Amino acid sequence: MTISEPKPLEEILGMLQGQDKVFLVGCSDCATVVQVGGEDQLKEMAGKLAESGKTVTGMLIAEPGCHLLGLRKEFRAHRQEIDSADAMLIMSCGTGAQTAAQATDKPVHAATNTLFLGCVERFGQFREYCSACGNCTLEQTGYICSVTRCSKGLQNGPCGGTTPEGKCEVNPETDCGWLLIYNKLKEQGTLESLEPYAEPKEAFVHPGQRTLSREGKEE
Amino acid sequence: MSLRPVLQSDTFVVTSEVGPPKGVAMDHVLEEAKLLKPLVHGINVTDIQAAAMRVGSMATCHLIKDLSAEPVLQMVCRDRNRLALQSDLLSAWILGIENVLCLTGDHPTLGDHKGAKPVYDLDSVQLLKVAKGLNEGHDMMGNELEGKPDFCLGAVVTPGGNPVEMQIMKLKKKVEAGAEFIQTQAVYDVNEFAAFMDKVSHIKAPILAGIVLLKSAGMARYMNKNVAGVFVPDELIKRMAAAGEADKAAKAEGKKGDSQVKTSIEIAAELIRGLKPFCRGVHLMPLGWGHHVPKVLEAAGL
Numbered sequence: 013m014t015i016s017e018p019k020p021l022e023e024i025l026g027m028l029q030g031q032d033k034v035f036l037v038g039c040s041d042c043a044t045v046v047q048v049g050g051e052d053q054l055k056e057m058a059g060k061l062a063e064s065g066k067t068v069t070g071m072l073i074a075e076p077g078c079h080l081l082g083l084r085k086e087f088r089a090h091r092q093e094i095d096s097a098d099a100m101l102i103m104s105c106g107t108g109a110q111t112a113a114q115a116t117d118k119p120v121h122a123a124t125n126t127l128f129l130g131c132v133e134r135f136g137q138f139r140e141y142c143s144a145c146g147n148c149t150l151e152q153t154g155y156i157c158s159v160t161r162c163s164k165g166l167q168n169g170p171c172g173g174t175t176p177e178g179k180c181e182v183n184p185e186t187d188c189g190w191l192l193i194y195n196k197l198k199e200q201g202t203l204e205s206l207e208p209y210a211e212p213k214e215a216f217v218h219p220g221q222r223t224l225s226r227e228g229k230e231e
Numbered sequence: 232m233s234l235r236p237v238l239q240s241d242t243f244v245v246t247s248e249v250g251p252p253k254g255v256a257m258d259h260v261l262e263e264a265k266l267l268k269p270l271v272h273g274i275n276v277t278d279i280q281a282a283a284m285r286v287g288s289m290a291t292c293h294l295i296k297d298l299s300a301e302p303v304l305q306m307v308c309r310d311r312n313r314l315a316l317q318s319d320l321l322s323a324w325i326l327g328i329e330n331v332l333c334l335t336g337d338h339p340t341l342g343d344h345k346g347a348k349p350v351y352d353l354d355s356v357q358l359l360k361v362a363k364g365l366n367e368g369h370d371m372m373g374n375e376l377e378g379k380p381d382f383c384l385g386a387v388v389t390p391g392g393n394p395v396e397m398q399i400m401k402l403k404k405k406v407e408a409g410a411e412f413i414q415t416q417a418v419y420d421v422n423e424f425a426a427f428m429d430k431v432s433h434i435k436a437p438i439l440a441g442i443v444l445l446k447s448a449g450m451a452r453y454m455n456k457n458v459a460g461v462f463v464p465d466e467l468i469k470r471m472a473a474a475g476e477a478d479k480a481a482k483a484e485g486k487k488g489d490s491q492v493k494t495s496i497e498i499a500a501e502l503i504r505g506l507k508p509f510c511r512g513v514h515l516m517p518l519g520w521g522h523h524v525p526k527v528l529e530a531a532g533l
Contacts (some may be wrong), residue, residue: 059392082367128358133374153257158321163338163349164308164309164335164338164349164351164354165351166354166355167357168354168355168356169244169355169356169397169399169400169401169404170336170392170397170398170401171355172335172387172388172389172392172398172416172459172460173337173338173459173460174392174393174397174459174460175459176393176459181338181341181459182340182341184282184340185341190397191394191397194394202360203400207403207404209356209360209404209407209408210357211355211357212284212313212352212354212357214351215312215352224485
């Protein structure tokens with residue numbers, strides 16, 4: 013799940029300067045669960061924009077906002093409302109905002125800051141587990157990601173910054189990722205899986221924008 | 232002389248540490264290096280220590296080499312990717328720098344440019360392995376080098392790490408990757424250090440125990456609270472506190488007290504004498520009190 017948070021209203025209004033008619037786009041997937049681009053948030057935004065003298069020409073909760081062909085289709089179904097708008101405000105994630113920019117000629121503005129890929133721990137609580145590094149080594153680290161859970165993304169063990177409470181010296185709220193890995197493997201009796209030298213990850217195998225084509229691939 | 236022959240001899244090894252300035256006034260750090268030169272086998276130069284922007288380790292090491300002293304270049308993984316790390320290692324060698332201590336590096340959020348992008352493209356074990364590869368005449372991709380360095384490589388360990396087994400596991404990897412010597416985080420308890428040395432008897436690289444000069448009871452308490460893996464026992468804190476009181480009383484009488492300095496030197500010398508039977512040397516981290524190092528070593532009988 014892509015975890016985002018709303019940008020401050022002042023920043024959004026700043027982006028919408030001179031664009032008084034606005035079409036809102038939310039997303040039925042992540043942004044709805046994360047509560048930045050679901051029905052309630054779109055209605056709330058419409059109210060705030062109206063208070064600020066803007067006209068909301070319409071709104072749409074894309075299913076989902078990161079599906080280019082689907083989004084084009086949904087935009088076509090809302091053509092009139094979109095045509096009459098000066099700009100579109102995208103209330104999903106960075107991918108959603110850029111997918112929308114691909115799907116329309118209207119100016120688009122992102123209403124959120126996208127933070128990380130996360131798991132929903134409970135209602136309104138999200139936690140990052142995977143950094144999408146493209147080089148998964150979870151099998152060696154007890155399914156606790158050293159790239160994500162260690163503040164420095166270390167691969168061969170902890171730095172000297174594990175506090176006596178088992179936290180990371182970077183942030184006393186954060187568990188030391190390597191201590192979690194160590195304890196898990198110790199409990200499982202498989203500490204030896206940490207002994208081999210871990211090679212540096214290939215960070216730049218996908219220069220710039222990463223793509224994946226599964227055409228012609230066997231399922 | 233490079234650190235390597237000293238490490239391979241029976242000599243009790245003594246290294247110390249200087250920190251480059253924030254700004255270009257180098258006189259203080261070079262004075263400290265001149266003072267240390269006849270007393271120590273190597274002078275570590277920190278690499279943007281505590282992630283607070285300052286003059287670089289390589290340039291400072293080069294100036295120290297010009298004084299005919301033996302610099303140890305500290306190199307952290309925080310600020311450079313694998314290209315820059317390898318290139319800087321080669322650059323250091325052509326500037327006459329023969330010893331390199333490879334570390335992870337404090338996170339930028341602990342420093343004075345908190346929004347800096349942390350790199351950590353390699354970790355300290357990988358950096359050691361890559362540096363050893365340069366010694367063998369190839370870069371980390373296996374490309375042959377035209378002329379190769381011959382670095383004496385070092386690594387660090389935190390004996391007070393919790394759990395220490397996790398530290399030892401990584402230490403073993405560091406030595407297998409190429410570390411020829413080990414300098415430890417600050418040690419204040421001889422018995423605990425002796426127990427640690429028992430646990431690392433399988434590690435063949437010489438271990439130099441870290442000595443940080445206590446400047447005050449407040450500093451000791453600060454370290455206990457904020458520096459992971461460092462623990463100053465109450466007894467030492469009490470001695471520093473009493474010395475602090477004596478200095479305060481002297482100040483009230485218009486005199487400049489030296490009780491804290493004296494006690495600090497006394498404690499460091501006691502520690503060195505106590506640790507000496509258990510390790511191959513000591514690494515002093517005077518944190519700006521480099522001018523007191525000669526007295527520490529004298530009091531320790533070194």
